[in-house]
Amino acid sequence: MTRRIVRTGIQLGVLTFIVFLLVFFLDNRYRVLPQSIHNHLPSHHEGLIITDITVNTCSSLNPLSTCKLDQDKWHRIEKDLYLNTGWVSKAYVHIKRKREEDLTDEDRVIIDVRIGKMDPAMNEKSQAAEKWESRPAGIWLKRSAKRHATDSKKAVTAVDVLFGSDAVDPRPGWELIQPTALLLDTGSGSKDARLSIRRGPVHKLEPPVPRIGKDGKFKIMQVSDLHLSTGLGVCRDPEPKGANGGRCDADPRTLEFVERVLDEENPDMVVLSGDQVNGETAPDAQSAIFKIVQILAERGKPWAAIFGNHDDEGSLSRLNQMSLYNSLPFSLSEAGPNTIEGVGNYFVEVRAHGSKHSALTLYFLDTHSYSPDEKRYEGYDWIKLKQINWFKTTAQSLKESHSHYSHIHLDMAFIHIPLPEYGSTTNKFVGSMKEQISAPGFNSHFKDALVEEGIKVVSCGHDHANDYCMLSENESTKEGELWMCYAGGSGFGGYGGYDGYIRRLRVFEIDANQGRISTWKRLEYGDIAKRLDEQVIVDSGRVIPPQSN
Numbered sequence: 080m081t082r083r084i085v086r087t088g089i090q091l092g093v094l095t096f097i098v099f100l101l102v103f104f105l106d107n108r109y110r111v112l113p114q115s116i117h118n119h120l121p122s123h124h125e126g127l128i129i130t131d132i133t134v135n136t137c138s139s140l141n142p143l144s145t146c147k148l149d150q151d152k153w154h155r156i157e158k159d160l161y162l163n164t165g166w167v168s169k170a171y172v173h174i175k176r177k178r179e180e181d182l183t184d185e186d187r188v189i190i191d192v193r194i195g196k197m198d199p200a201m202n203e204k205s206q207a208a209e210k211w212e213s214r215p216a217g218i219w220l221k222r223s224a225k226r227h228a229t230d231s232k233k234a235v236t237a238v239d240v241l242f243g244s245d246a247v248d249p250r251p252g253w254e255l256i257q258p259t260a261l262l263l264d265t266g267s268g269s270k271d272a273r274l275s276i277r278r279g280p281v282h283k284l285e286p287p288v289p290r291i292g293k294d295g296k297f298k299i300m301q302v303s304d305l306h307l308s309t310g311l312g313v314c315r316d317p318e319p320k321g322a323n324g325g326r327c328d329a330d331p332r333t334l335e336f337v338e339r340v341l342d343e344e345n346p347d348m349v350v351l352s353g354d355q356v357n358g359e360t361a362p363d364a365q366s367a368i369f370k371i372v373q374i375l376a377e378r379g380k381p382w383a384a385i386f387g388n389h390d391d392e393g394s395l396s397r398l399n400q401m402s403l404y405n406s407l408p409f410s411l412s413e414a415g416p417n418t419i420e421g422v423g424n425y426f427v428e429v430r431a432h433g434s435k436h437s438a439l440t441l442y443f444l445d446t447h448s449y450s451p452d453e454k455r456y457e458g459y460d461w462i463k464l465k466q467i468n469w470f471k472t473t474a475q476s477l478k479e480s481h482s483h484y485s486h487i488h489l490d491m492a493f494i495h496i497p498l499p500e501y502g503s504t505t506n507k508f509v510g511s512m513k514e515q516i517s518a519p520g521f522n523s524h525f526k527d528a529l530v531e532e533g534i535k536v537v538s539c540g541h542d543h544a545n546d547y548c549m550l551s552e553n554e555s556t557k558e559g560e561l562w563m564c565y566a567g568g569s570g571f572g573g574y575g576g577y578d579g580y581i582r583r584l585r586v587f588e589i590d591a592n593q594g595r596i597s598t599w600k601r602l603e604y605g606d607i608a609k610r611l612d613e614q615v616i617v618d619s620g621r622v623i624p625p626q627s628n
């Protein structure tokens with residue numbers, strides 16, 4: 080009896096060990112996001128010319144395979160073309176590159192790239208001087224002697240890999256090779272790998288200077304919780320149910336919504352208040368980010384972004400995503416000081432019309448992700464003391480320069496995760512509170528700092544189905560001191576639910592001449608032309624209570 084128990088015990092132990100090993104092995108091998116990808120940032124060095132491109136495929140089952148070609152000759156682009164989902168294969172684009180001044184007369188440089196099964200020459204009418212050369216994965220290269228190509232700035236100077244049938248490349252000088260994805264032995268559905276190339280030198284980007292319009296107005300569109308994926312993404316709780324025969328592609332629908340409101344509202348600036356990327360469905364976060372930046376850049380809209388709790392759950396850390404943001408057109412985003420917690424603690428000055436003075440200051444703070452102390456404080460992380468001190472010091476140091484502005488200077492702040500005070504019991508709010516407020520369990524009192532520094536409005540994202548603005552009043556004077564707003568969730572890749580929640584976004588309109596801030600929301604479905612819950616929240620620089628409540 081005892082021996083049988085012992086034997087069963089040993090068997091169980093061995094079995095558990097095997098299962099553990101198996102899970103450990105599988106988990107490490109097939110994790111969507113290996114560490115190597117976390118550290119990836121496109122490295123497009125200045126002054127380099129691409130002389131060859133190839134694709135190297137190797138077995139993902141062979142632990143000894145590095146899947147790298149001769150490193151003296153080839154540079155590997157650090158993105159597995161199967162996004163680490165290939166059970167048998169991994170594949171990487173490799174490039175040969177040379178400094179322009181090191182090119183010899185024998186060197187040939189790439190002047191064109193196509194992807195397809197057939198030689199592109201078959202479709203060319205005239206007989207070109209250069210022949211197309213075939214490479215693996217359906218790549219065709221047209222190469223030319225160096226002297227022809229570099230003269231004309233036609234030479235390819237950088238190569239990158241993006242994923243998805245909806246991939247776009249918003250970087251100036253870059254061209255996504257369309258319409259075909261790389262031809263790999265197994266398709267990866269809507270996340271197939273595509274090549275993007277740059278011709279000529281890196282374009283120097285001038286950061287935009289946001290400015291109040293001639294009419295004294297400045298409009299900010301706050302787009303929160305886009306939850307974009309690599310590829311089309313999967314719709315969660317779309318409303319109305321069963322529309323379009325139940326067919327719904329998350330990202331195209333999200334972006335179509337944002338594009339429509341961008342065109343109708345024509346804002347002066349866009350704030351992306353976190354969870355732009357739905358990390359777990361974004362094994363290539365860059366492809367997800369490019370989709371929103373493309374629609375902003377093609378409209379020339381300056382944009383400032385902060386991170387939510389999901390942005391860095393994909394392939395890029397906060398720091399790497401911020402470097403990427405910094406390299407993209409019309410970005411106002413900044414990492415902020417590295418001496419305080421978080422990435423993306425910064426401010427943006429909106430200048431007065433026809434003057435160098437700031438009329439409006441926008442503060443951005445990183446609200447991090449999950450609680451570092453789940454036992455004591457469940458849920459989400461909080462704004463740290465050093466961040467609050469940075470905010471106070473910054474606000475105080477700007478006061479002197481702001482005093483030169485001829486009108487009332489206004490200040491607003493944007494965060495991702497709501498502050499604990501968003502859950503106050505007051506009837507002074509406009510909009511709907513459909514879900515429980517998921518603020519941090521620990522109150523670091525950032526709200527008090529906002530009030531002390533005279534910030535009139537703070538707006539967050541995070542809770543997709545909450546879209547209200549709540550008034551905070553001074554306890555003794557009962558005067559309004561701060562409006563705390565939600566943007567509402569805009570993305571179909573994020574949760575909806577909660578009694579038929581319709582995706583939405585928030586607009587703020589600043590009237591600098593009147594010291595006024597108005598706000599309203601726009602809906603994705605239903606009464607789509609309407610300004611929902613339009614209200615003046617600040618007038619003559621003073622926080623004012625709801626007008627009709």
Ligand SMILES: *[C@@H]1O[C@H](CO)[C@@H](O)[C@H](O)[C@H]1NC(C)=O
Pocket residue numbers: 530553554555556
């Ligand atoms: C409330 O108002 C009084 C009087 O203006 C002021 O002294 C006090 O600091 C305010 N309280 C807070 C929490 O701001």
